[in-house]
Amino acid sequence: MSEDSVWLSEAVRRIEADYNRSADTHLIRVDLPRHPGITLYLKDESSHPTGSLKHRLARSLFLYALCNAWIGPDTCLIEASSGSTAVSEAYFARMLGLRFIAVVPTTTAPPKLEAIRFYGGEIHMVDDPRSVYQVARNLAHDAKGHYLDQFTYAERATDWRGNNNIAESIFAQMAHEERPIPDWIVCGAGTGGTSATIGRFIRYQRHATRLCVADPMASIFHRHFADRTVTTLPEARGSCIEGIGRPRVEPSFVPSVIDRMIAVEDHESIGAMRAISRHLGRRVGGSSGTNLWACAGIIAEMAAAGRSGSIITLLCDGGERYGCTYYDDHWLAERGINWSSAAASVATLFENHARSAEA
Template sequence: MTTPWVAEAVRRIERDFQRSADTHLFPIELPALAGVQIYLKDESTHPTGSLKHRLARSLFLYGLCNGWIREGTTVIESSSGSTAVSEAYFARLLGLPFVAVMPRSTSAAKVAQIAFYGGRSHFVERGDQVYGEAARLARECGGHYMDQFTHAERATDWRGNNNIAESIFTQMRAEPHPVPRWIVVGAGTGGTSATIGRYLRYQGHASELCVVDPEHSVFFDYWNDRTRPEVTTDRPSRIEGIGRPRVEPSFVPGVIDRMLRVPDAASFAALRVLEQRLGRRFGGSTGTDFCGALQLASEMRARGEAGSIVTLACDGGERYLDTCYDDAWLRAQGHDIAPWVRRLEAACDSGAWAPG
């Protein structure tokens, strides 16, 4: 039986959704790629500033409708930051306590945003410790461990219901090439790639899905050799929001048509290139996405193909002023982005991708 509190909680989330406009989709003007148009879907315009706003809304509705979240339930999540920010927002909307379990290296701006929405941050030293610690805290307080890495691919309705894939195709209807040749995304939980890949098949679209993976992430290795689901790494991804040290339950390799590994220095360099061309700053995962989209666009141009490519701006750059946009931080991390800035600028200006 649905309790009055749960019914009102669902209504609050739906009202919040109705008050929110869709995110913008805008073209990146690169004349050298004649006939191939790259579009960037700007997910930073969500109320909590990132793509994870969609996931958090779905996870809360999933938890409410499964009977896991009730009045007074403490909600706990393992997160590198953006999902926690968005879940803190929805927890405050419902008047629920929220705790984010995250690596100590998470950007200070994200920690501050979680606190702004009334959430509490609980730190661990390594990224692979977040799962067990979140589960332990939930057991101790009788709360609900949201577990985005398990539930992301099943909490979102991949058939439609204004998911991100449906939104992309709705916004592309009037474009010269309304059915994208490629959609390019990164993988954190794997939920976004699963949603888009399933939607493409359900709707019968000819679009292909490319997932870009940063260094120190195992998704690329597993996709190439699916006999190794146990593959892990003890080095955390340096691109917040994407890349994982283990194969997450929500990662569905069968819906992915191609994967590309993107060097971290290339991802950070791409942010500078995008800033010069768009006048806007985005987070590191957007740089990874853009590198993949630019490589695919260059390959299409080399084959004489015309068409469109859609990729995502996952969050805004204001959260990363002390990391991705700080030259001292980049040097301290061992990143020399200047060669990659030159290579990416050359690719934008010539339409030719230089492998390396």
Template sequence: MSNTKEAARIWRADAIRRIEADFNRSADTHLIRMELPRYPGITLYLKDESSHPTGSLKHRLARSLFLYALCNGWIGPDTCIIEASSGSTAVSEAYFARMLGLRFIAVVPASTAAPKLDAIRFHGGEIHAVDDPRTVYDVAHRLARETDGHYLDQFTYAERATDWRGNNNIAQSIFAQMAAEAFPIPAWIVCGAGTGGTSATIGRYIAYQRHATRLCVADPVHSVFHRHFADPAMASLPEGCASCIEGIGRPRVEPSFIPSVIDRMMAVEDAASIGAMRSLSRRLGRRVGGSTGTNLVAIARLVEEMAGRDETGSIVSILCDGGERYGCTYYDDNWLEARGIDWRPYETAFSRLFAQ
């Protein structure tokens, strides 16, 4: 073996060790039990992914993507890392890139919330903003060529970078934490879809473990995923059709979106997501992000349906990230009013979910 290859091998082993050591220093995320007094026999649990070191569910994905690329030999000690992201994935990837001493460039839509951009920069990442969100993929590929770098490509590799059979993925963590609850096998798990990686991991794990749990994916109305789920011929949205809920919903069907592992999809209006987000934030005493609100809309529908059939059981969903990144958007009434988003009636409606 040449000295160059041996040096790369040694660097790779140390890079993987650093990532695994960081994981060992981190506790698992909390599973928050939410009582629903109006619905006796039905309990809601929220997997709080905002407690990761980089503040969101995407911390798990970023770790998996780096390990996948390292073990495939795609990343070396001088590799520039590129990603196309609406923000949270890039924040987490910037964290891991800095850990390994690598340059990181995030290709983001120009509309990305400023606090997310600040967080990317805080972790040493660079920002390459594009006016048309549909161009992020091509721009990321181009930058990878120009820098002789590696495009992590979360939209392609999210569903395969995570070991869905276990290895402390989010599904395994949920079921382990539910083991001592009154209804340890959830009736439903509810999540969103940005890359599709989380729904693929959860859906495959449910099937592999032979659980009776069903998977519901909540999707913004202006996203192609729920349309593709209903009609596989639908592969993209028309120009100008886009959701304001960052992190979930896409204008095209991403390679990591696996509809066959999903039992049900629900389309959610942006105003409903914001209203549900505001309502849950008041209930928790701290702010949550918009995609968590999207999940809550689907949860409320499932709770009503279960209650209508006199069913009991548990529902588990994901608190995807904290709301501090959205102070200038989802928590800014003027920002919402300028976009014609009337969230107030939904906040009132969703407050009933937790009412005594």
């Protein structure tokens, strides 16, 4: 074997060994006293070593690139990211002793930037989020490196048929619940990779489960789902919810495997985030709030129709990285995000009638 082949084999072994040392993420059951026939489950992706759902994606992207021989012992790695994917990729780059550069918008939460640097990554900021792609390509070209390109490879780097992907994990963990086949799985879309994996797995396993994607109102994905000719966002201002929603339709977004999309305003995402954080006794991120708001709407529809069942959604990351943004009332007020009524609305899901009457 050549030296590069030996290095590649060792790189794959290290990544697989890291996965083998990690337990699966938890599935948290949330009872809904007002709707006893409906149960909500939260797949807690914040328990990954790098603290978010993107740990799964980063691992898959590294293995995909390694097995395509796109990465060698001296390759500089570059990624365009809103933060969380870059944090996880910096972790794996450090594991392999490789230089890593994250191209991120200037609006990225500072704690995410600190986490990227903690794992040895470098930061390249851009003012216009729409320019991250080209800037990343240019940096990769100049450094003779590799652009990991999560937005293109997310839907193909993960084995959607199984191999411990998030969908297989969800259904395995649900096996002993009273309603093991969920009526709905709700997730967001940043690259589109997670929704593509879940949607394909549902069809491959012939489950009756439907997939709903919760999308920020200021995102292109839900517009494209409704009208496939719409591919870019006309508005200049995007959502403040990091990690999901995009100004253009990404190559990894596969609308045909999605059954429904729900557009969510930023104040609804923040309110739902605050409500579930209060209920759990710990902070979650903004995209988790987006997911939960969509779940609340589906729960209300099921209850009105007299249907029972289970719903699963994702806690994409923890809230520790958003203390200076989503959990800062002054920061929210400056941006005109009035979240209180949305939080109160979602909080009723977790209250019983007696407690509500006493309040």
